[in-house]
Amino acid sequence: MDLELAPRYVEFREECRSWLDANNPGAIASMDTAAGFEEHRRWERVLFDGGWSVPGWPAAYGGRDCDLIEWLIYEEEYWLSGVPGRVSANGVSLLAPTIFNFGTPEQQDFFLPRMASGEHIWAQGWSEPEAGSDLAGIKTKAIRDGDHYVLNGQKTWCSRGAFADWIFCLVRTDPDAERHAGLTYLLVPADAPGMERRPIGRLDGEPGFAEIFFDDCRVSTDHVLGEEGQGWAVAMAAAGSERGLNLRSPGRFMAAAERLTDLVRDLQAQGRAVDVRLRDEVTDAWIRAQAYRWQTYMIAAKLMDGAEIGSEASLMKVFWSEMDLELHATALRLLGEHGEITDGNDWLDGYVFALSGPIYAGTNEIQRNIIAERVLGLPRR
Amino acid sequence: MQFTFTDEQDMFRDTVRELFADLCPPEAVRASWDNDDGRVPGLWSALGDMGVLSVLAPESAGGLGMDEVDLVRILEEAGYAGVPDPLMEHAAIAVPALAEAGSPHLAAALTGETTCTVALRGGAAVGAAGADLVLVEQGDALLAATAWRMTPRTSIDQSRRLATILELDEREELVGADAALAFDRAALGTAAQCVGVARRLLDATVEYVGERHQFGKPVGSYQAVKHHLANVRLAVEFAAPLVYRAAWSVAHPESHDAVTRGRDVSMAKAMAADAVDLACRQALQCHGAIGYTFEYDLQLWLKRGWALAAAHGDSRSHRDRVADALGI
Structure with missing residues (x-):
């Protein structure tokens, strides 16, 4: 076990951070509006031109051959920096691993670079x-x-x-x-x-x-x-990615948990009392983000050692989706009656998005069945 | 960054697991309730021979010179086996404190010739009646006593022979030992045991619901039961990495100041205590009435889980400490 970052990783973190800070476009419209979608596509292009759209991919397809640790560091810095989200996530996180595994050379050469640059969303x-x-x-x-x-x-x-x-x-x-x-x-x-x-x-x-x-x-x-x-087998390879590491890296939740503690400090600075139960919930959210982080580093070590993750991905999916939802619900409780006001209320947007987490990529009820049957070995019927 | 254990660490853990399985099955735990000293015969000297008691002492002092990362996995196994001996108090708290103070009591503690226990933050000492040395916190200092007066206290877990330490008759200050560090080691060691107890409760319950039939099929095939146990697995799965991470923080003071160390330990204890609480609840619920009986062995881990969840700080008090470290 070695939980210190080697100097090359520390340098990598600095490189990520300074590039993101220098290129942060600030707030842009929601990716789920026609105009915002195109703004997000332009951000994908900026990332691509800087070599940061798909750092974990081979350089031949627009990546920089990052190892898993570098990718996790990149994700931490990405979300902490507050740059826009990734409109390309479905492709980069879910489809790309499948193209790398199952695609013909022609398919890989055609689709991967266009996905990396944001030409294909x-x-x-x-x-x-x-x-x-x-x-x-x-x-x-x-x-x-x-x-x-x-x-x-x-x-x-x-x-x-x-x-x-x-x-x-x-x-x-x-x-x-x-x-x-x-x-x-x-x-x-x-x-x-x-x-x-x-x-x-x-x-x-x-x-x-x-x-x-x-x-x-x-x-x-x-x-x-x-x-x-063979579509089922091909698709399930991507389902593992979706539920496991690729779609939701810890950086996203660590950043959200940091913002939640910022919110508490802001409220306290305004003279608003934060009751002990809410303080406890905020702390619990922060701890869970850390638990998800260190669990991910343990899995990364196994993957780098050549192991594969299977049904364990269901544990990850349930944990991050429920952690994310609780975290945002806690933020709204902190905001109290101001929570419903939509103007500039990122927590409300985040809450609405987080509500979908326990539903998509296989509902958490299905995931718990998978955990019970395939991880614990309980009888199917 | 490599968050994994070495083959040697795995082998050490496996060897101790086998020792516990051999010498400390549930019958041995129950038998210890009626012993004078509350111990499992032969276990302590075997642990001394194997070096388990001396993991945290430097090689120069006759120890194994390993660290908390090695020890937490042993303590997890102690929780899994339900070991009644004060292994955590002795190996995780007393031994490193005696080593840091250069105490003459260290040598006998490493071999298992003596048994040490602790009373921290006014709490009761586990196994004090059978101990040779008790470490007591006084302000920032740790005192080591070889003679003391105490009042026995009865725990619901008969394996925990508790006593309130009243007065120290023969004592010395352990100069060089750190009471705050002792508390963090206690919370970390308890968190590791909580994870082990939770794993045991889960394994026992998975086995039981796979065998027990109602309405013509195993009760473990019902979705409500599956989801209860999936939740326990989730709680354990995400508590364990925080325990290992906290062990690293405690073992590396050169890169972790006391606040960071305390924060990491408290994250571990908060998640591990909640995990074992949930494991206790669901294990009992999924067993049904049989789990509620004195005869059935589930109670060994239920009661240990209740006790350890609260020992050396419950989840709320540890979250409170994390909140302080976060400045909220």
Whole structure:
């Protein structure tokens, strides 16, 4: 065990911090508005030009070959610096690991650099009206016709789906197969003929996600990721990323916990009393962010040692999503009756976003079933 | 940055785990309740022979010269086995304090010839009736006494032979030892035991609900039970890294001042105490009536969990200390 940062990591942290400080564009519009989406795309380009959009990727695809520790440091600095969030997260965090694992060289050369630069912003097209937590219930059909598939069906709850350039989908290429069989992982351009999308207003009214309709939509067979019929296995590789390390690094929550303690100090400076229970809740949130951080460093050490994380990712997903929600709920309790006022209230935005955490990427009820059955070994039935 | 244990650390932990499994099964814990000294016969000398008692003493003083990172995993195993002997008090608090003070009492403590316990912040001492030396906090100083008067106190956990120390008859100040550090070591060691107790409760309950059938299927197949136990696993999973992280802070004073060390220890104790509290609740609930009986062994860890969650500061008092360190 060695919990000190080697000098090269300390230098790396300094490098991250000074670049982010020098290039921070300040507050920009929500990524879930048409204008804000493009502003966020421009920020992706700034990151890319500085070499900081995908630091963990190989240099050949726009990254800087960071190891996991460097990536975690980068994430800590990223969120502490207060720069805008990542409109590219679906692609960079969820799809990219799958392209690295399963993509052909042609797919990797085409998609990865465009994802890194923000030219392609991705949305996820997995859920359907009848297939949410029960993802294997997917019905959208993709029937082969020469060198194309013909898609018919509907996807929903596609985060960033209203404005994204590409959508990574799970579709049923074998209509006679059931459940996990006969599914294929397909990359669909948002301008494909026969595709229509309708934004869905989330709780705060912004088009945070979309539903997508396929009506004889034609997509090239070149855009299959992995093999036809192997979509479930290919998709689950990304599900591990989503629930585990990639989507929610500790830096995000550590920064939020720091801001929460700042909020307490601000209120105290204004002469507002913070009662002992709220102080206790704030401290608990700060401790949990640290627990998530050190658990992540333990997992990083295992990954760097060649191990893989499997069902343990469900532990991470439940923990961060509930920690994030509690943290933001605590902030609103601190604000009291001012909490409902939307003007400049980042905590309210954060709360609305955090409310979705226990639902997306597999509800926490499903995650707890996975923990019980696959981590603890309790009987399925 | 490498947050992992070495193969040697794993092997040491595994060896001690096997020793506890051999010498300290539940029957031995129960038998200790009726012993004069409340101890498991043969365990202390075996721990001395293996070097477990001397982990925190430097090699120059006859110890193993290891640190808290090594010791917390041993204490986790002591919690898992339900060891009644005052191992944490002796090995995690007294031995390093005696070593730091250059005390002549150190040598006999390392081999297990003697047993030490502690009374910190006015709390009761564990195993004082069978101890040869008791360390008592007085202001910033630590006193070591070889003769004292005390009032026995009965714990709900019969393995914890408590006593309130009244007066020290034969005593000396441990010059060079630090009472604040002793408290942090106590809180850290207790946190490690809490994690071990919680793991034992979880393992025992997973086993039980896998076997117990109602309505024609294992009760562990019901989602309500699954979610209770998933929550326990979550609590333990995220408490343990904070315990190891705090052990690192205590072991590295050159890079961790007293405030940082105290903050890290308090984070660990707060999360570990809450984890074992939850483990106790859910273990009992998922066992049902059988878990509520004196005969069934679950009570060994339930009562240890209740005691250790509050020992050397409960979760709220430790969060309070973290809040102070954060300046809120």
